[in-house]
Amino acid sequence: xxxxxDYGVGNVASVANxxxxxxxxxxxTDKKEEFEQATxxxxxxVGSFRAAMEEIERRNLRGLLLELAAQxxxxxxxxxxxxxxxxxxxxxxxxxxxxxxxxxxKIETTHLLPHIGWNSLEVSDSFPTYKKHDGKHVYFVxxxxxNTPEEYIVASTEYGTQIPAIVQNGTICGIxxxxxxSEKVGQFLLQSVFESSQQAFSKEESI
Amino acid sequence: MxxxxxxxCLDVKDGTVVKGTNFVSLRELGDPVAMxxxxxxxxxDEIVFxxxxxxxxxxxxxxxxxxxxxxxxxxxxxxxxxxxxxDDMTTMLQAGADKVAINSAAVAEPALITKGAEKFGSQCIVxxxxxxxxxxxxxxxxxxxxxxxxxxxxxxxxEAEARGAGEILLTSMxxxxxxxxxxxxxxxxIVDEVRIPIIASGGCGSPEHITEVFQETDVSAALAAxxxxxxxxxxxxxxxxxxxxxxxxxxx
Numbered sequence: 001x002x003x004x005x006d007y008g009v010g011n012v013a014s015v016a017n018x019x020x021x022x023x024x025x026x027x028x029t030d031k032k033e034e035f036e037q038a039t040x041x042x043x044x045x046v047g048s049f050r051a052a053m054e055e056i057e058r059r060n061l062r063g064l065l066l067e068l069a070a071q072x073x074x075x076x077x078x079x080x081x082x083x084x085x086x087x088x089x090x091x092x093x094x095x096x097x098x099x100x101x102x103x104x105x106k107i108e109t110t111h112l113l114p115h116i117g118w119n120s121l122e123v124s125d126s127f128p129t130y131k132k133h134d135g136k137h138v139y140f141v142x143x144x145x146x147n148t149p150e151e152y153i154v155a156s157t158e159y160g161t162q163i164p165a166i167v168q169n170g171t172i173c174g175i176x177x178x179x180x181x182s183e184k185v186g187q188f189l190l191q192s193v194f195e196s197s198q199q200a201f202s203k204e205e206s207i
Numbered sequence: 208m209x210x211x212x213x214x215x216c217l218d219v220k221d222g223t224v225v226k227g228t229n230f231v232s233l234r235e236l237g238d239p240v241a242m243x244x245x246x247x248x249x250x251x252d253e254i255v256f257x258x259x260x261x262x263x264x265x266x267x268x269x270x271x272x273x274x275x276x277x278x279x280x281x282x283x284x285x286x287x288x289x290x291x292x293x294d295d296m297t298t299m300l301q302a303g304a305d306k307v308a309i310n311s312a313a314v315a316e317p318a319l320i321t322k323g324a325e326k327f328g329s330q331c332i333v334x335x336x337x338x339x340x341x342x343x344x345x346x347x348x349x350x351x352x353x354x355x356x357x358x359x360x361x362x363x364x365x366e367a368e369a370r371g372a373g374e375i376l377l378t379s380m381x382x383x384x385x386x387x388x389x390x391x392x393x394x395x396x397i398v399d400e401v402r403i404p405i406i407a408s409g410g411c412g413s414p415e416h417i418t419e420v421f422q423e424t425d426v427s428a429a430l431a432a433x434x435x436x437x438x439x440x441x442x443x444x445x446x447x448x449x450x451x452x453x454x455x456x457x458x459x
Contacts, residue, residue, distance in 0.1 A: 013277050013303055021281075047328050111209075114330050114373055116404050117427060118210040118252055118457040137210055137457035139283060141305075141330045141373075158208055181283045181305065183247065 001025045002194075003038035005065065005080075007055050012044045015077065018180035021187050024194070032064060040194055041068050045079030049088030049104055049144065052079050053096065062097070069099050073171045073197030081167065081174030082146060090144050100169040102148030109160035114143045118182075119157040121165055127154045129196055130166065133189055138165070138182040146176065166193070171201045210457040211421050212252040212428035213445055214406060215435045217242055219288070220259045222268040226432050240275040246435065247280045250442040252457055254280060255308070255376070255430060258288030265289075270302050277303025287335055287376070296323050300331060308376055310335040311349040314356055314363075317370060324371025332374075333406075334367040336360055338393055339380040345393055352380040360393070361400050368401045375401065376430065379409040386412025389420040389429065398425045406430050414440055414448035421454045 002019050004012050006028045016026040019042075026042075027034055035041060043065065045052045056062055068074060076084045085096045088104040096104070107113060118137040123130045133155065145163045154166040157177075166189075167174040173193045179186035217224045217239050224239050243254045254276070258269040266289045273286055286299045287308025296307045313320050313334055323332045337352060338345040338360035345360035364375055377397055379390030387410060394407045404427035407420045411431035420429050434440045449456045 014281075017278055018281065112402055112404055112427070114403070115209070116330065116374060117212050120208060120210075141283070143329070178283070181281060183281045186281065 001027060001038050002040045002042055003035045004028045004042045004044060005061070006030045007052075007059055007061060009044055009046055009052060009055065009079075014180040015042060015044055018187055018190055022191050022194075030059060030061060035064070035068055035072075038072065040073045040075060040197065041065075043074070043076040043080035043083065045077065045081075045083060047079060049079060049082050049090040049096070050092060050094045052083060053088070053094050056083070065097060066099075069097070069172060073173070073194070073201050074099070075193055075197060076172075076174040077180075078142065078176065078178060081176050082144060084167070084169075084172060084174045085146055085148065088144070099172045100146075100148060100152055100167055100174065102146050102152070104144050104146055107143055107145045107159070107161065107163065111160040114141055115159050115163070116141045119159060119165075119177075121155040121157060123155045124150075124153055126151070127168070127196075129199075130154050130192055133185070133192065136185045136189075138177040138179065138186055138189065140165075140177045142176065146174070168196065168200075171197050171204065173197045208455055210252070210455050211449065212406075213250075213417065213442060213449075213456065214253045214255055214428055214430040215246045215251050215442070216255040216257060216408070216430050216432045217436075218257045218259050218432065219269060219272065221262070221265040222272065224436070225259070226436055239272050240279055242436075243276050243284065244279045246442060247282045250446055250457075251282060253282055253428070254284040256284065256286045256288070257308070258286065260289065270298060273299055273302040273304050285333055285376075287333065293319070293322055293326065296327065296331075300327060306331050306333050306373070308333040308335045310337065313367070314347060314349055314358065317366060320367055320370035320372050324373070329371045329373035332372050333376050334364075334372040334374075335376040335378065336364060336367070336397075337378045337380050338397075340393070345396070348380055352383075361396055364397045364401050368403050372403060374404045374406060374427075376406045376408055382410030383408070384433075385410055386433070388412065388416040391420065391423050394420060394424045394426055404428065414445040417445050418449050418452040418454055421449065422452065
């Protein structure tokens with residue numbers, strides 16, 4: 001079962017539904033006991049970095065999320081992905097969860113913003129399990145991007161600048177685009193992220 | 208590289224898809240959720256629903272359609288038509304829509320764009336502009352083209368951008384329903400003046416019209432209704448002709 005973090009960020013039905021298509025059960029929760037039953041945690045997010053982080057703080061979820069991130073595969077989607085980094089600069093500087101080194105800054109490009117639409121993935125050679133997704137189009141909608149060392153970038157997309165699309169730090173994964181809105185390709189990717197974070201997790205456990 | 212988007216539009220009246228020619232005569236087509244799911248599977252990059260129900264019951268039905276669509280459709284979708292207030296936006300976004308399109312309500316109260324963008328983020332707010340050519344340029348028209356607001360369409364597009372709109376859905380009321388191609392000069396005039404994505408709408412009668420609007424203007428997306436609904440052409444055929452002409456699209 002996959003636990004989706006409930007912190008009042010709009011609609012998560014489509015994320016849950018995409019998981020269901022992959023035959024994973026989901027639960028929307030903010031309760032520790034329910035998270036403990038889950039194999040993976042998904043941190044969703046829409047709106048701004050600051051608003052999302054404030055909501056997490058207001059509900060006293062930071063400590064619990066950090067605890068869970070140390071115990072299970074932990075996946076951030078869209079703004080949820082951005083929150084994995086140390087700091088965000090949307091509507092002023094805000095501290096993130098700090099699970100992956102880096103910051104979240106306004107996209108610097110000559111192209112139109114927001115970056116809306118289907119853009120193709122360039123998968124890094126360091127992440128061979130993701131290679132099958134190379135060149136595939138997925139749906140993006142955002143104006144801020146992660147800036148993080150290359151070693152954490154699984155895949156990026158070109159938009160007048162390179163934008164990290166999938167990031168991974170061991171069992172912590174982040175997806176900048178919307179897999180739940182990227183048709184079959186998005187579902188396959190979500191599957192890869194579940195598997196890859198799970199493998200990283202099993203490896204850590206066996207050490 | 209980002210792909211040009213091809214967007215089927217479903218006009219929904221009291222729970223059924225209809226398509227008007229010149230926004231007047233309406234023919235019934237079918238079940239909106241089933242149609243949206245079929246389009247999504249066959250390669251549509253997004254779906255737009257325009258609710259043209261005039262009644263309260265019709266609007267309530269639209270909310271159910273949105274809820275069902277969120278369960279069955281795995282591409283982004285926009286709801287427009289009956290969206291007149293922050294409450295309407297909240298209702299549709301909570302029901303599962305990715306974006307809302309506001310048209311006459313934004314003309315009547317431009318602050319609605321600002322409020323929507325502040326509350327939900329610019330990416331959720333599409334400003335729909337219906338434009339019609341007059342001697343002194345293009346005017347924004349409302350009420351299905353019957354009312355001339357006297358507002359310059361280019362200026363209005365710029366204001367929508369400044370107020371936080373994430374995209375503009377630009378419909379040429381001169382070209383709409385006529386199937387002789389998109390209004391290239393209107394589209395170009397707006398695209399050149401704003402820095403947010405524009406969706407061209409009105410006038411599409413063949414795949415060539417779609418390749419043409421992408422080749423002749425820097426528009427981000429093209430919206431069409433009847434060529435898909437009438438099954439004159441499929442999304443695949445349109446995408447094939449785009450590829451042949453070197454327009455970058457998403458392969459489904």
